[in-house]
Every structure is written in C-alpha cells, then in structure tokens.
Amino acid sequence: MADLPEKLTKPYQPNETEGRVYKRWEESGFFNPDKLPKRHKEPYSTLMPPPNANGRLHAGHGFEIALKDAIIRFQRMRGKKTLYLPGSDHAGFETQMVFEKKLEKEGQSRHDIPPQKLYEEIMAFTLENKKYMEDDIRKLGTSCDWSRNTFMLDPRVTRRTQETFVKMYGDGLVYRGERIIHWNPKHQTSLSDVETEFIEQEDPFYYLKYGPFVIATVRPETKFGDKYVVMHPEDPRYANFTHGQKIELEWINGPITATVIKDASVDKEFGSGVMTITPWHDQTDFDIAERHGLEKEQIIDFNGKLLQSAGEFAGMHWKKARPLIIEKLKSKGLLVKVDEHYKHAVRVDSRTNVPIEPQIRAQWFVKMKPLTEMVIQAVEKEDKITFIPDYQKKVLLHWMHNAIDWNISRQIVWGIPIPAWFKGDEVHVGMDSPSGNDWQKDPDTFDTWFSSGQWPLTTLGYPDGADFKTFYPTDLMETGSDLVFKWVPRMIMFGLYLGNDIPFKTVYFHGMVTDPKGKKMSKSKGNVISPVDMSEKYGADAFRMALTVGNTPGGTVALSEDKIRGYKHFANKVWNITRFVLSSTGNASTEDKTTFTQQDQKTVDEFKAIAEEITENFETYQLHLASEKTYHYIWHTFADKIVEESKPILLGGDAEAKRSREALLLHLWVGCIKLLHPFMPFISEEVWSMLPEEQKDGEMLMISKWPM
RNA sequence: GGGCGGUUAGCUCAGCUGGUUAGAGCGCAGCAUUGACAUUGCUGAGGUCAGAGGUUCGAAUCCUCUACCGCCCACCA
Numbered sequence: 184m185a186d187l188p189e190k191l192t193k194p195y196q197p198n199e200t201e202g203r204v205y206k207r208w209e210e211s212g213f214f215n216p217d218k219l220p221k222r223h224k225e226p227y228s229t230l231m232p233p234p235n236a237n238g239r240l241h242a243g244h245g246f247e248i249a250l251k252d253a254i255i256r257f258q259r260m261r262g263k264k265t266l267y268l269p270g271s272d273h274a275g276f277e278t279q280m281v282f283e284k285k286l287e288k289e290g291q292s293r294h295d296i297p298p299q300k301l302y303e304e305i306m307a308f309t310l311e312n313k314k315y316m317e318d319d320i321r322k323l324g325t326s327c328d329w330s331r332n333t334f335m336l337d338p339r340v341t342r343r344t345q346e347t348f349v350k351m352y353g354d355g356l357v358y359r360g361e362r363i364i365h366w367n368p369k370h371q372t373s374l375s376d377v378e379t380e381f382i383e384q385e386d387p388f389y390y391l392k393y394g395p396f397v398i399a400t401v402r403p404e405t406k407f408g409d410k411y412v413v414m415h416p417e418d419p420r421y422a423n424f425t426h427g428q429k430i431e432l433e434w435i436n437g438p439i440t441a442t443v444i445k446d447a448s449v450d451k452e453f454g455s456g457v458m459t460i461t462p463w464h465d466q467t468d469f470d471i472a473e474r475h476g477l478e479k480e481q482i483i484d485f486n487g488k489l490l491q492s493a494g495e496f497a498g499m500h501w502k503k504a505r506p507l508i509i510e511k512l513k514s515k516g517l518l519v520k521v522d523e524h525y526k527h528a529v530r531v532d533s534r535t536n537v538p539i540e541p542q543i544r545a546q547w548f549v550k551m552k553p554l555t556e557m558v559i560q561a562v563e564k565e566d567k568i569t570f571i572p573d574y575q576k577k578v579l580l581h582w583m584h585n586a587i588d589w590n591i592s593r594q595i596v597w598g599i600p601i602p603a604w605f606k607g608d609e610v611h612v613g614m615d616s617p618s619g620n621d622w623q624k625d626p627d628t629f630d631t632w633f634s635s636g637q638w639p640l641t642t643l644g645y646p647d648g649a650d651f652k653t654f655y656p657t658d659l660m661e662t663g664s665d666l667v668f669k670w671v672p673r674m675i676m677f678g679l680y681l682g683n684d685i686p687f688k689t690v691y692f693h694g695m696v697t698d699p700k701g702k703k704m705s706k707s708k709g710n711v712i713s714p715v716d717m718s719e720k721y722g723a724d725a726f727r728m729a730l731t732v733g734n735t736p737g738g739t740v741a742l743s744e745d746k747i748r749g750y751k752h753f754a755n756k757v758w759n760i761t762r763f764v765l766s767s768t769g770n771a772s773t774e775d776k777t778t779f780t781q782q783d784q785k786t787v788d789e790f791k792a793i794a795e796e797i798t799e800n801f802e803t804y805q806l807h808l809a810s811e812k813t814y815h816y817i818w819h820t821f822a823d824k825i826v827e828e829s830k831p832i833l834l835g836g837d838a839e840a841k842r843s844r845e846a847l848l849l850h851l852w853v854g855c856i857k858l859l860h861p862f863m864p865f866i867s868e869e870v871w872s873m874l875p876e877e878q879k880d881g882e883m884l885m886i887s888k889w890p891m
Numbered sequence: 892g893g894g895c896g897g898u899u900a901g902c903u904c905a906g907c908u909g910g911u912u913a914g915a916g917c918g919c920a921g922c923a924u925u926g927a928c929a930u931u932g933c934u935g936a937g938g939u940c941a942g943a944g945g946u947u948c949g950a951a952u953c954c955u956c957u958a959c960c961g962c963c964c965a966c967c968a
Contacts, residue, residue: 194930381965388968400968413968450967458968467966527967574895578963581894585964668964699903701961733904733915737896739961741903745917752930763927800907807905811915823932 187766188873195758197722197751201865205321208868213886214328216266219259220886227263228654229255229687230642231320231327232662232670233335233635235274236309237281240319242696242704242742243663245714248323249727250693250806251661253861255326257801260857260889266654267326268642270333271313275598275631276372277534282308282597283370298596298626305597306336319715323723324864326885331650333642335634336599340641344634345602345614347681348547348591352612356550356680357591359603359610363469364590366542367532368487372594373546374532375630376587377669379539381528388525389509392517394432394441396457401527402464403508404501407435407492408480409459413471416445418456435512436494446471464541479543487540547601547627549589554676558583561675561685568675569689571804572737575667582668591630598628636673639686646681660687664694664737691804694739696730701741712742724863725750731810731862753814754866757859760822761870764852767833768845777850780843786825790816790851791891797858798891813858821855853878854890 190196212218216226229251234244251267259265282305283293293301313334320327333340351357364373386401396412412430414421428443441459448471449458462472462479472479483489489496489504496504512518530539561567563580570576592601603625604611611617616624634641639660643651656678662670671690678686697703698710705711717726728750734740779787793816800809825848832844853874860867864885871884880887 191927194928398968402968448966453967460968465966465968467968470966528965572896578895581964665963695962701903735905738904739896743903743917746903748930749916752928755930756928759928759931761927766927803907805907808907811905815915822928826927827932 187762191758191762191765191873195722195755195866197724197754197865198719200869201322201324201718201723204865204868205324207883208326208885209321209329211883211885213259213883214267214326215330216264216328219264222262223259223264223886225263226266226653226658227255227258228266228268228657229659229661230639230657231267231269231325232660232666233270233272233333233638234316234320235277236271236313236316236334237274237278238312238316240316240323240714242712242714243693244319245323245717245726246693246696246730246740247661247663248320248325249730249862250691251659252323252325252327252864253727253731253806253810254659254661254801254804256861256864256885257889259326259885260860260887262888264653266328266331266650268331268333269317269320269325269327269329270638270642271316271335272631272635273309273335273597273599275593275628276370276374276378276595277631278309279305279595279597280370280534302596322715322718323727326864331642335631339644340634341599342614343641343645344599344629344637347637347677348629348633349602349612349614350681351549356553357612358548358550359545360548360588361543361545362548362588362590363466363541364544364546365530365532366485366540366544367535367537368485368540369537370532370535370595371485373542373544373590373592374539375590375632377632378533379530380533382531382536383526384529385524385526388522388527389512390454390519390521391512392519393434393457393459394430397455397519398457398459399454401525402461402501403512404489404493404496404505405461405464405482406459407489407494407496408463408482409434409461410439410441411444411460411472411477412441412457413444413446413449413460414457415449415451416447418449418451420456433515433517435508435515435517436492442477444471444475444477446474463543466541469541469543481543483540483542485542485544546590546592547603549591549633551586551588554680555583555586555672557679558672558675561679567685568687571689571691575664575690575692575737578667579672583672586672589630591633592625592627593630594627596628598631599634601625601627601629632670632673635670637677637681639674639678640682651682655682655686656684657687659689659691661691661693664692667692689804692737694734694737696740696742699741699743701739712744717744717747721747721751722754722865724754724865727864728753728810728814728862731806732814733811734807736804736807750863753818754863756818756822757863757866757870760817760826760852761873763826764848765873767829768849777846778843779847780840783843783847786847787850789820790854793820794854794858794890798889801861810862813855813862817855817859821851825851849875849878856884857887857890860884 255265255267286293348357365379366373388399388401389403390397390399393412400406424443426443426445430441431438432441460468460471462468463481464483480492481490482492483501487500489499489501491497496508531537532539602614604617604622606622639657643655645651674686678684702710714726725747729747730740793812797809797812829844829848832840856867856870868884
C-alpha cells in the first residue's frame, strides 16, 4: 500500500478542516476578482443581500449562501472573473427595535438617552453583531471578496444615498406631503405599507344613530369630528338626500351640522350603506375627503391621546376613553346596538405587532408612477430580467401596477439622515446646510429600503467606480421570495433611474426555510435551527448539501437534521473513496495517464456525459438537480460500481488493464472532486490537496478548471 | 374579495419542453461483510402519481372543473 496522509486513515473531521481551508482561500486572494489568474477574464458578479447586522446568521441566510456560493464557485472554475460582494445592512427600524428590547431588559428606555448618544450606542451594538455575523458567513465557506465588504452606513454609501435623494427632489420624484401614514404610536415612527401587515381580530362593532342614519364603527373614539356622512350616489334608499345637503343632528358632544357626500367608493351592501368619515385617521376616508375637498381634523394625537374635539374626553388615551364614550352614547340614546364579535382585519407593525394608528403627518414621499413605469417597461415589455421561478415576475409586476407613493421618512435616529432643512414653510434640500439662520434640520432618517434599494449602485461605486464599469449590471441576484416586492423592485427602480440599466440579469428567489414539520422558524416557538450550529455539528459542507439537493427553486425547505446528517455520511464516503483511490494507485507508473482501454474509455465518456448534464443544470440554476446528480454519481456510480469492479482488475494479472484502471480511477476522481467543489467546498479542497500533482491543474481546487 | 403555489412510496421531496416496467434520501425487512468506508455493501417490500372530465396514438407531465393544504395581496366603515 502506498503511503497515505495520516489524516486519511481516520474518519473525516470537518471541524479540524474547515477553518484551516477557509484561511488558505482567504490568504490566496482568489476571492478577489482582481487577483484571479489571467484566464479569468469575463466578469460574473453577484451581491450578497446584506444581512441585518443585529443578530447572528439564520437558516435563510445559510440557504441563500449555499446556493449562491455554489454558483459563484462554479463560475469561477469555469474561468469567469467572479465577484461575490459581501456586506451588511444597518436595517434602520428593525435594529433600533432589537436594541430597544435589549435596553428594556436592562431596565432602560431609549427616551432616557439623547439622540446622538443613542445613535452611538446602536452603532457599537451593530458593529459588534456585524463581526459575529461575518464570522458566521466565513464558517459556511462563502467565497466572497472581503476586501469589498460594504456596510450600509459606510460614509460613501450614506453620501450616495443622500445624493440620490437630492437628485430625485430636483427631478420632481420626491416631494414633501401631508398624507395618511402608518403611525406606530409605541415607537413613534411612521412605516411604509410593506412594513405592516393585517391580522384578524374580533372587536365589538358599534351601531350609532347619526341623525336620520345609522352608522357603524369599531372605533367610536375617532368619531368626535365626523361631520360628513357618505353614501353611494346610486343607493335608492338615500335618493332623497342630495350631495352637499346640510343636516342638523345631535352627536356625542352636542348638536352639529353634518354634510351629505355622495361617493361611489361606499359599498351599498355593507351595513346600512352609510358611513361617516374620519379623514385624519383612515386611508379610505382620507381619499374621499381629498376627492371632495373636505376638511380634515386630527382627533387623536401621536401618543394616542384625544384632542380638543373630544371635549370632556380630551387628554385621555383612546383606550381609556372608549368605554366612557360608549356609556355616554348609550345615555344619550345614540347607541343602536353592539355586535360583540365582529371579525375584521387590523393593520399592525409586522415587526412588533403594535397596532398601526393612521395619522396625517408631513413626510417625504417618492413619487412611484414614473419609476414603476420604468420597471414595467424593462421587465414586462423588454423582458430584460430572468425570474426564477418565473411566476415571481407576475407577482412583482402586479406590485408595480398597483404601487402607491412611498413614504421614506422615519422618525428614528438609527438610519441615514435625510438631507433637508426647514424654515417656516421654506424647504431646503441639498448636501450642505443652507446659509442663513433659523433653518431646522430634518430630524428624520431614511426608510431602510431607500438605501438598500441602491445597494447594487453603492457597492459597485456608481457612477464612475471601476467596479461599476466592470460588474454592472450584475449577473445574479439571489434573495428570499419575501423580498419580491420589498427590495427587488426598488433595486430595479433605482438601477434604471440612476444606473440607466437593470441591476441584475437574473433574479433567483429561494423559498423559506422551515423547521422539519414545515412550520415557520421563530424564536418564540423555539424551533430555530442555526446554520452555524449545524455546521459545527455536521460540517458546513453537509449543511450546504442538505439545503441544495432536492430543493426546487423557490420552494419551501423543511430543514431536517437527519438530512444534514446524511450528507455528513456522504462527506465521510468521499473521504474514504479518496483513501481507496490513493492507496490503490499510489504505485502506478506515471508514464501514461491519459490513454485507457476501450472499456475504461467508455466509463470516461459516461462521466463526461454526466458532467455535461451537471454543467447544463448549473447554467439554468437548477442546483437541486446538479447537486443530486453529483452526489449520485460519486456514491452510486463511482464508489458502488467503478470502484467495486476495479478491485479484481487491480489485483489481477493483466498489466495493461491494471495500468488503465489506475489511471481511470485517478482521472475520474479528480473530475468528481471538481464537480463536488461548488456544493461541498471544504472537503473537496482538502481532498484536492492530497491528490498527486501530475493529476492537478494547480495548487488550489477553487480556481482549477471545471471538467467541461 | 382577488392572486399564486402545492396535493407523487410510512416521512421529506425529485421527475425539464407529454413517450417504453414512476425515482431519490430517510425509515422498514432480509442477507452480507473484519484490506477504502458500519458514517458500509447487496436484495426487497411499499405508489389506481388528490378526484372527475377533456385533448392525444400515448399524460404524473397539457386544458377544464372539484376538493383539501399553504402563501401573498386588498381602504369594506
């Protein structure tokens, strides 16, 4: 038997191997496209969707990295000049939430901390988390270029983001408006629609006498100022009321004059077909008021307390006031009936579940129409972006066809400051503060998607950076399918608007990673599986493989530990095949390694056919097939068939057959290790280092030539 | 109320543009094996491809409808 490396005689130890191999990769410099050998000419680029730097890496990140790193490694071996650009997001509101929770646990409140100090503390907290997260990314074997690592609050990124705002203001794509916004009263900030969601809730539904009408509401405390009564213009029941008609009636705090409004948005079938409106605290009502030029009055302040119009209830929080108001309505005979179990949808902050309070507030808005039209043109008309799976294109376009103007102001400190100043009614937008006194800086920061939407531009150094010229548009964006309307369309918008081109040629949406039972992972359920824990237990290779094999693009993945364990076994199989191949070919003469017997040549041809299929699967982003074929070939063709049938040949007396067979085993095994590398980078690189020099094209598998 | 995805072996899922006896992993049963590997090998059981109808020489694969499961969107007060 030939001399074998000591470690091959023991089972494969991922923990002993992975860190060391990653260090070799990093030190080689080959993660950096500029340092790749000359054969790597044609660029291939992708960006890491920046993980939020407020915690550790989760399974979704692990999934994304497993797929994307496989593609990047494949492309690098194919000879592309590959860039995989890493980074992290400050994640504005979300990070501030995480930080506030931490403060709460420590018995503190953010209101006790001055803004500048708060910002600094969150920054320290974020930078610490960022470090851990980057370590996690390394542990998974991610072949990204750390020299280009970008953080959303790097000065060049924040400057670019602000400059974009200034440019958009100049182009009329950004305006300051008093419009209904989603107000989170607990955290005192506005949110965009994608940051909120509806939850089903059961509440009492109050039917109230409003002059000759009966109206219904779940929120009687908003009704003090209701002085418009609205009905459908074609509702026969109210044909004798005319638009603009004045009606004197008794209301909660005394007599008022109501005005009849006819508007087609009212549903004749719902309830009595009549409603009163509260334009300050309801989107529908606001729209009706806008259409007819009606007055709007704030009833509840930004802390949830009732204002002047509530009369005796002024100053009370609406929650406290509601039962008292109901009492009063009852005593005045205005309460017709109560439906105690009325089911309806309530909008809440999707991160904190705090019920949203619609409010009118002066905010910065992005005018969406011109931008979404550019997206529709590029995606629908010109078909410039490949969507995987392709039905996601419809989802995105539906969103684009129905977009409403985007509120980009947030009343939180943790974010990129909006470069605007106010003096009375005057507004100044620019990179520098205006000259003259009495200008007040806008204290708000940008919505996190305003900066992350520009990620492909800022990371690559738009407008004149070398990377922007080389790598824009990027080849691939891979991200979670939940971002199909949050992040992806914004990147396309900004890409087209600023960069004059789509930001990526292909967008691949991976599905959600759930627990083994198909349930969404969440900290509260305690079913979270950490990619790093799994990697430490079974090896990052096994984790990556388990997430790749058999998972159709876009599909939900139930992450099972059994499956990961299965691929740890596979890693060990690879290890032992290596041991067999090296020990049975170590004494082979080096004179002829390229010609085979007819029989063996056939086996080589079969390998080529498989390798071709795998290559094809890679090119069409069918990694679930590419990885499964690789696995299957190595274990059930190479090990079970080729190795087994080799044993008698190697022991037999036919010298030519033996020579050919030894050459065959080495030749095929080198090919297998190459095919395996994108999926299981660590063990394949480790095996490569033990294969004989004359079989290899270079020291490092990572940049060796793909077998096709 | 709209839209989308799914329903294939006990479990988790593959099966691309329709083409001979429907596949994998895990699990299960039996056998083997101490010179690559028990983190092993071989063999096997197990499916009317959700249901109904249609197109076709031929459908798990295309069309229609139905039934469940899941996801997303939506200003019914």
